[in-house]
Amino acid sequence: MESYRLKNCNRWLMLLAALLLSGAVAGCGSESAATSAVPEPAPVHQPMEGIPAPAQIDRTKVAKLAEIQKKLSSHFDELHKTYSIQVLLIGSGAEEVMMTIRSVNDVEKKITEEEVERIRQSLFAYAGETFPLKLEVRHCCTGSGDVTGKIKKIENERVLIVDETKKNGNTDDPVAVWVTLTEDGIVTKKGSGEKLSFDKLAEGQQVKAWSTGIMLQSYPGKTSAVKIEITDS
Known part of the structure; x- marks a missing residue:
């Protein structure tokens, strides 16, 4: 009988210890542990203006x-x-x-x-x-152009245009874009209606380019231009 009481007492002590331990964890645990027991509300699908909700x-x-x-x-x-x-x-x-x-x-x-x-x-x-x-x-070619800056490199019938005055996103790198002329693209010089050949482009020239509107978001970026204008005087 004494052995039975001892075993029963030990069982209750173990249960009490477990309850105390679980209370301590709930009160002193990390924020993620405390909040994980609270069910999160289901996400609300609120359509943007002009875009129907999935159910619609x-x-x-x-x-x-x-x-x-x-x-x-x-x-x-x-x-x-x-x-x-x-x-x-x-x-x-x-x-x-x-x-x-x-x-x-x-x-x-x-x-x-x-x-x-x-x-x-x-x-x-x-x-x-x-x-x-x-x-x-998509009309060409008015305004300040889609890509502006100096030509830093020319290779494989494309030019690398770098704008040192602008940063690429949150980095310290300048905005840089590889620009390829479309098959019907033209090269001109500001103030002149003359159309130039691609080989008139040179490193160090200040230029602006009007693109087809499609830009690959690599670094440097990549785009095709319908017009590149040399803006150096």
Whole structure:
């Protein structure tokens, strides 16, 4: 009997010690241990302006727009020959098909509203129906340019343009971009309408370039330009 009482007492002491230990851990443990026992609220899906929440997306419409995008992609050569344009970007979402175009051969030519409307009607004809379409035109070449700085290196028909006045993100490195001319790209000198050959570019020249709008986010960055202008006097 005494042995039974001793074993029973030991069992209660062990249980009491375990309870005291668990209380000490809960009160004195790390913040992560204390908060891990509290269930986190489920994330709230709050749609951005103009973007439907996942539950509101019409997946049939999404599939339809993706099918239209695929149809249009097979007509890029025809668009190029008919309107002297290049499709830079095309995509589809929940509400519309998006396309960005630019003028080719004469890169500085402005595409008129009438031309844009004719292109729009051709796209509807290619698709065999009208559809929500956001058609944007990327014009060249006004403003300060997409890439500015000095040419630091020239190799393999491309130039490395470095802007020592700007930092690359949060680093101490200057903004630097490798720039390649498009097939119809031009080189000019500020104040002159003359078109120059690529070999007129030289290290140390101050230049600005207008890109196709597509930049690879490496370091240095990489882009294609439709125009490089030498800004040195």
